[in-house]
Amino acid sequence: MRLPTKLYRPITTFGLSTNLQLPHDTTKRRVAEQSCLTLLQSCNTTQKLTQIQTLILKLGLRNNPLVLTKFASTSSELDAIHYASSFLFSSEADTRVYDTFLFNTVIRAYAQTSNSKENAIYFYRAMLDYGVLPNKFTFPFVLKSCAGLAHLNLGQSVHGSAVKFGFDDDLHVQNTMIHMYCCCNEGVESARKVFDETPKLDSVTWSVMIGGYARLGCPAIAIALYREMQVMGVRPDEITMVSVLSACTDSGALELGKWIESYVRREKIQQPVELCNALIDMFAKCGEIDKAIKLFRQMSVRTIVSWTSVIVGLAMHGRGEEAVSLFEEMIKTGVAPDDVAFIGLLSACSHSGLVETGRHYFNSMVEKFGIEPKIEHYGCMVDLLSRAGLVKEALDFVQQMPIEPNQIIWRSIIAACHARGELKLGESITKQLIENEPMHESNYVLLSNIYAKLLHWEKKTKIRETMDMKGMKKIPGSTMIELNNEMYEFVAGDKSHHQYKEIYEMVDEMGREMKRAGYVPTTSQVLLDIDEEDKEDSLYRHSEKLAIAFALINTPPGTPIRFVKNLRVCEDCHSATKFISKIYNREIVVRDRNRFHHLKNGSCSCGDFW
DNA sequence: CTAGGGTTAG
Known part of the structure; x- marks a missing residue:
């Protein structure tokens, strides 16, 4: 990691002498000090800081710990923080007055910035160099910075340091430690280790770990952990709920999501906007888009996130016109769209074939709203043209883009x-x-x-x-399905389930019924070059077919079946699912990697293009 | 002076 050397180097170019006389009169000094502090409190730009710095020097207050601390904590603007810290640590400062509190303040200031967290680490090291001892407040700041940097080695070294100074048994330090490990690649196991060694009396500890698993793409573990938390009798708070909801969203656990909604109401858990947004997102991505809209309409305070969540949800359901009109409504309400809202809007146009509308809004980004399109927006446009079958236009568009196209594009x-047969x-x-x-x-x-x-x-x-x-493997397709408040995951050819015999019998029966209804297996997508019968066989073992069989066995007739697939649903499974929805008279709601398919009575809401 | 919160194209 590269640390900014210039801050640590003594800076002697301020050009003002510190040898000015202090006011002898104590009252005068107090007043001067007080006004300095007041000024500092209101100052947040480099320019203002320079002026106040002059004042401090004139009053000879440079080494007043109170002033130093205030100085460090005042600035919210990045330049100002840099400036303040170079001032504090310049060669003219009296290092004898440096104390833990002062360093903590500087470290905190940097830990709270979005793109200058290295400096927090830097000042933590400077602190140790100066021989100033960290305390239990220091580590949460430092660990938060490590988390933001997602730097595992660094985090481990700070962890070691916390142990050395004996603060690793502080609950706040432990919680931040778990969070830090969760934010680092390859860090989950370390996080889990700390978590398992912690008395975990606290809802924060659980929330951190649950949120960590949810973010890492292990929603099933996150949900299991939440159940464990309930068993242990720890009361979840609104932040725990947001974390669990995001796990529900990822895995399609609608029943648990609904349960959380009622639990929140029953237990009178606070409902800040973030929690409502998480609920909207959960309902939208679990296939209940109308419920999401209803919740959205009931909200008294909405943020851009609330609007965008619904727009993205509508996009996933192929309801492009509604997404567009909601976007317009948002603007009329006085909420300015941001770049994320545009991604939602453009992908809505793309999934509904609204080529001209999409073009119009893409152009309006810069012209009307002054938002520079990013690679994602260009990606949406390429997708919009591609999906509409305008392959040549899409290629032209890529050629004219000012950004280098990526793999997604x-x-x-x-x-x-x-899809269009342009195979060459x-x-x-x-x-x-x-x-x-x-x-x-x-x-x-x-x-x-x-x-x-x-x-x-x-x-x-x-x-x-x-x-x-080359030692590469195809990502295995998997299907998640919720039944009686449990999540089940199936992979192709799965035999790990205790009901697997019944499931495979059901799969065979489904195959017979489908053939009778006119279904022809689409064997061209099977990766292996095997004979036709084997290909059919391997198709029948695709994870979603196992999940459907499982649901047919275990739910009463007429119950809707919903599941989530980790990849794009294959052509054969899509057509088979349509047949099944008709033969067994079931509504089937499928979320694949990109969007929703509502299958009913033999047809699908995606119009067979996805 | 201390901790946790996913809206993001395919």
């Missing part, structure tokens, strides 16, 4: 090539991608799908071999 175009073009783009990033497995999957469609089985097999040779 190319994959949008490849998907369109795949798709093949050449994909080959290019593989050349640039030979270790990215999804590119090989794309190419392999194109070869399957072209019926080039030998080429397809070759790709498979290349992947094996």
